[in-house]
Amino acid sequence: MELPKIAAGGTVICNRKEGVIGAVIKYKGKNCILTVYHLIKVGKCKLGDILRTSEFKGRIIEILWDYDLVIAEIYAPTQLFEFSKIARPEIGPAYALKGEFKNPCNIMTTGKIYHYLSFAPRSIPTPGDSGSPIIQNGKVVGILASIFYNNATGIAVSLELFK
Incomplete structure (x- = not known):
């Protein structure tokens, strides 16, 4: 096994x-x-x-x-262990990963502490999705920390400290 x-x-x-x-x-x-x-x-x-x-x-x-x-x-x-490749994000498409499910999003802004994300209104992450890695070009560029349901946006914590 x-x-x-x-x-x-x-x-x-x-x-x-x-x-x-x-x-x-x-x-x-x-x-x-x-x-x-x-x-x-x-x-x-x-x-x-x-x-x-x-x-x-x-x-x-x-x-x-x-x-x-x-x-x-x-x-x-x-x-x-499948060690994560950590990178700085770029503005553009990415996805949040939970298990096998990939939830598409867009990185709207980037920063040293937080990145702002947008999601399709039909696929807004739920509270249990917090902690999901934000993947872009096969690398982890942040970790989902917060969702704003009123406008389908979210915040990802930057991983600059771990590059």
Whole structure:
């Protein structure tokens, strides 16, 4: 039986609250994932808490409050990690990834902390989509953090810190 890859767009769970893996990175020499903090907080998770993804456990090792990001080390064999290629976005088409589902969007503005996105009114992400990686040209260019339902736009956290 082949174990599933730990990849951007996959599921992360802390205290039975599901989130989305925004990116898979090497951080301070450890195999880690990034997701948005506000989803982990809903599960009443905090620094040092155990979480899991696929078949493996991990631990929250850092919270970047100013970016609404959580970094968690995952205890799994390195060959199971699909490390994200991180890039700076360009204005234009991209998509939010959750599992196998690709939700098309457009990057409207870019910045060092946030990028603004637009979605088709018929495919606005739901609250459970927070943490989804924003993919452009095969690279993760941000992590979905917030949606504005009144005008079908959203905000993605920049990954400039991890390039």
